[in-house]
Amino acid sequence: MHPLExxxxxxxxxxxxPPAIKLLVALGLVTTxxxxxxxxxxxxxxxxxxxxxxxxxxxxxxxxxxxxxLLFEFFIVGIGLMSLLAPASKDLFLSAFMKSxxxxxxxxxxxxxxPFPDILQELRRARLPxxxxxxxxxxSRYLPVLAEESARMQRARxxxxxxxxxxxxxRNLANITAxxxxxxxxxxxxxxxxxxxxxxx
Amino acid sequence: MHLHDxxxxxxxxxxxxxxxxxxVGIAVRxxxxxxxxxxxxxxxxxAAFVFAAxxxxxxxxxxxxxHLVGGVLIAILLGPSAAILVITCVLMVQCLxxxxxxxxALGANVLNMAVVSVCGGYFVFxxxxxxxxxxxxxxxxxxxxxxxxCGTVLASIACAGELALSKTLPWSFIFPxxxxxxxxxxxxxxxxxxxxxxxxxxNRPQLVAGIKADGPATWAGFIGYGLLVALALAVFVAPFxxxxxxxxxxxxxxxxxxxxxxxxxxxxxxEDYRLPWVGSVTLATAVAxxxxxxxxxxSAYALARILVPPLxxxxxxxxxxx
Amino acid sequence: xxxxxxxRNLSYRYPGPRSxxxxxxxxxxxxxxxxxxxxxxxxxxxSTLLLHLNGLLPETAPAEPNLWIAGEPISARTxxxxxxxxxxxxxxxxDQLISSTVFEDVAxxxxxxxVQGAILRALVEHCLGQVGLAGFGERQPHRxxxxxxxxxxxxxxxxxxxxVLVLDEPTxxxxxxxxREFKRLLQSLPGAKLIATHDLELVVDLxxxxxxxxxxxxxxxxxxxxLLSDEKLMLAHGLEKPHVLLHRHPHGxx
Numbered sequence: 001m002h003p004l005e006x007x008x009x010x011x012x013x014x015x016x017x018p019p020a021i022k023l024l025v026a027l028g029l030v031t032t033x034x035x036x037x038x039x040x041x042x043x044x045x046x047x048x049x050x051x052x053x054x055x056x057x058x059x060x061x062x063x064x065x066x067x068x069x070l071l072f073e074f075f076i077v078g079i080g081l082m083s084l085l086a087p088a089s090k091d092l093f094l095s096a097f098m099k100s101x102x103x104x105x106x107x108x109x110x111x112x113x114x115p116f117p118d119i120l121q122e123l124r125r126a127r128l129p130x131x132x133x134x135x136x137x138x139x140s141r142y143l144p145v146l147a148e149e150s151a152r153m154q155r156a157r158x159x160x161x162x163x164x165x166x167x168x169x170x171r172n173l174a175n176i177t178a179x180x181x182x183x184x185x186x187x188x189x190x191x192x193x194x195x196x197x198x199x200x201x
Numbered sequence: 202m203h204l205h206d207x208x209x210x211x212x213x214x215x216x217x218x219x220x221x222x223x224x225v226g227i228a229v230r231x232x233x234x235x236x237x238x239x240x241x242x243x244x245x246x247x248a249a250f251v252f253a254a255x256x257x258x259x260x261x262x263x264x265x266x267x268h269l270v271g272g273v274l275i276a277i278l279l280g281p282s283a284a285i286l287v288i289t290c291v292l293m294v295q296c297l298x299x300x301x302x303x304x305x306a307l308g309a310n311v312l313n314m315a316v317v318s319v320c321g322g323y324f325v326f327x328x329x330x331x332x333x334x335x336x337x338x339x340x341x342x343x344x345x346x347x348x349x350x351c352g353t354v355l356a357s358i359a360c361a362g363e364l365a366l367s368k369t370l371p372w373s374f375i376f377p378x379x380x381x382x383x384x385x386x387x388x389x390x391x392x393x394x395x396x397x398x399x400x401x402x403x404n405r406p407q408l409v410a411g412i413k414a415d416g417p418a419t420w421a422g423f424i425g426y427g428l429l430v431a432l433a434l435a436v437f438v439a440p441f442x443x444x445x446x447x448x449x450x451x452x453x454x455x456x457x458x459x460x461x462x463x464x465x466x467x468x469x470x471x472e473d474y475r476l477p478w479v480g481s482v483t484l485a486t487a488v489a490x491x492x493x494x495x496x497x498x499x500s501a502y503a504l505a506r507i508l509v510p511p512l513x514x515x516x517x518x519x520x521x522x523x
Numbered sequence: 524x525x526x527x528x529x530x531r532n533l534s535y536r537y538p539g540p541r542s543x544x545x546x547x548x549x550x551x552x553x554x555x556x557x558x559x560x561x562x563x564x565x566x567x568x569x570s571t572l573l574l575h576l577n578g579l580l581p582e583t584a585p586a587e588p589n590l591w592i593a594g595e596p597i598s599a600r601t602x603x604x605x606x607x608x609x610x611x612x613x614x615x616x617x618d619q620l621i622s623s624t625v626f627e628d629v630a631x632x633x634x635x636x637x638v639q640g641a642i643l644r645a646l647v648e649h650c651l652g653q654v655g656l657a658g659f660g661e662r663q664p665h666r667x668x669x670x671x672x673x674x675x676x677x678x679x680x681x682x683x684x685x686x687v688l689v690l691d692e693p694t695x696x697x698x699x700x701x702x703r704e705f706k707r708l709l710q711s712l713p714g715a716k717l718i719a720t721h722d723l724e725l726v727v728d729l730x731x732x733x734x735x736x737x738x739x740x741x742x743x744x745x746x747x748x749x750l751l752s753d754e755k756l757m758l759a760h761g762l763e764k765p766h767v768l769l770h771r772h773p774h775g776x777x
Contacts, residue, residue, distance in 0.1 A: 103206030189242075
């Protein structure tokens with residue numbers, strides 16, 4: 001469901017733009033798109049064109065773009081369908097559909113061109129509370145480690161599972177999740193010791 | 202339930218961001234004063250854990266699967282303030298690393314899933330534990346199941362309120378739709394949370410921190426959160442819960458939100474629909490909600506009874522920890 | 524001349540209902556440039572002992588000091604200096620590699636000591652060069668191999684300029700090449716070293732003396748080859764005679 005970062009992004013022009021600018025541009029794009037009229041309008045072309053240009057400059061592969069957009073379509077279509085139930089709402093559905101896709105596209109470009117450590121650096125500069133910065137930093141560092149641990153546990157469990165009963169599957173998954181938490185807590189303890197060993201106070 | 206951009210208008214997004222900043226601010230202050238330095242890395246690891254746990258697919262019906270959200274689970278394991286921080290960080294990473302969830306909508310997502318869900322769910326958990334007179338493990342499992350169900354439903358109600366306040370969708374439609382769907386989804390969350398809490402209790406009971414007694418500092422947090430959640434629900438939900446049709450306009454007018462003329466007025470196609478013996482759909486929704494809640498409560502109890510057999514027979518079973 | 528490390532009558536019991544001493548009246552010294560091996564079966568208390576050397580245990584400083592680093596007792600006052608002087612390398616590099624980039628992680632220790640700017644950069648690059656990872660500054664930890672992670676951790680420890688290196692199972696999980704490279708690296712580093720390990724070949728190659736710990740007690744200490752050649756002794760304490768000594772006379776040429 002949440003594919004981890006793609007390696008080997010080709011470094012293009014947009015990667016070199018300072019992260020603060022990219023964040024502000026993304027926020028601006030998203031806000032202005034949200035404020036556009038609630039029916040398909042010529043105004044929609046402006047953010048669309050800008051995003052198109054940015055996409056070309058970013059070097060984001062087409063297949064990747066489509067795949068990620070499709071992942072979120074489920075949500076968009078879901079909410080959109082609900083708009084269809086209101087009268088005179090084909091416009092509302094279309095506008096919500098288009099606006100939402102534009103905003104997601106903007107966010108995809110942001111995440112493609114701005115590695116998370118850079119964003120974290122900006123958040124640090126913006127004086128986000130230290131405890132949140134530490135949490136975000138440790139989280140991004142240990143996410144792959146825990147994901148791998150969880151995958152290993154699932155594989156080990158699957159190799160000893162001979163039934164497809166859902167009840168057992170839930171029991172197994174709950175046990176794996178609990179084990180993952182316990183191991184994370186133990187690891188957190190060791191990380192604390194390792195940090196203290198190098199002078200952290 | 203991650204809201205993407207484009208559904209909330211500017212004023213709602215601003216309101217949500219303001220409320221969530223206040224909530225996270227309280228959480229940061231609580232964590233700084235109550236958490237030892239030794240537990241600081243645990244916040245980061247727990248955030249990674251929530252993320253990794255959300256990647257595990259719990260099979261639902263053949264072909265489909267659901268996944269844990271985990272706010273109330275973390276609140277039970279680490280306490281509410283830590284949970285608010287952890288879930289906020291998870292949402293931030295999801296938005297800024299994976300584009301999962303809008304940037305403008307981040308405030309709303311944090312408010313729904315980190316503040317309302319965690320505080321509301323945890324409050325239910327503590328209240329139930331305080332009221333229940335049964336064996337400790339079973340009481341915890343029961344409370345965990347029902348509390349996480351409540352957390353999911355509360356978050357969906359807040360979300361519905363935000364969508365309605367933005368005039369994206371009519372309240373009379375979105376509220377029952379969201380609430381009912383999440384009452385079903387919440388069952389999965391409740392079952393998963395209770396199973397996980399039980400497994401942790403069996404293996405490492407000292408890790409379940411949320412049930413410890415609190416001091417005066419945490420009471421200040423409690424009050425702060427309670428007020429915030431009440432305020433959020435009042436602003437986002439109360440205008441619509443008003444039975445009179447102009448309730449929304451009256452409250453919106455009183456709060457100073459000028460209703461700009463939009464191309465479409467708030468449509469309410471279902472208000473005229475009447476169920477044969479219940480009356481208006483508003484009443485029907487309320488009845489359905491009440492029935493759903495009671496069913497969830499009873500199911501949580503039944504689950505706890507199945508998972509934690511009476512003490513005498515429990516001794517015969519080997520521990521299920523891995 | 525003060526020994527690099529001196530331990531006198533060190534005992535420790537973990538808090539909680541667990542009975543038994545994790546360490547029972549342990550005493551030894553390590554000379555200034557000596558490399559000593561710490562052997563023993565699992566659960567013998569090796570890791571517990573190592574945590575004491577860095578002041579991470581006991582949780583509250585004892586009234587009477589049991590440990591001296593270069594003549595200075597480990598107490599609440601001297602904790603900061605001790606942590607700088609004694610570099611501890613943990614068993615799992617993932618526990619020690621906490622930052623998002625290699626550079627940041629190696630810089631962590633010196634930053635806590637107040638080093639900044641160009642000096643910090645130069646120090647980090649020097650330490651990375653020492654461990655053979657020059658140019659790895661911008662790499663992300665989870666993309667590194669296990670051996671590379673270990674070396675980054677070592678660089679991070681070296682950046683604090685320790686006088687004593689304490690290593691917990693440094694060659695576990697390494698493939699043969701990684702093991703050989705790490706061994707060569709350790710041989711090149713000056714200063715006192717204490718290596719807790721199951722890798723008996725490593726001990727024969729690097730350590731002039733060994734300590735054998737079992738059940739929290741220091742059973743024996745002495746020169747490496749004669750001790751490790753005593754098969755009965757090795758087996759009695761959950762160890763074994765290393766293959767490299769199978770055909771070597773304990774008192775013959777090394």
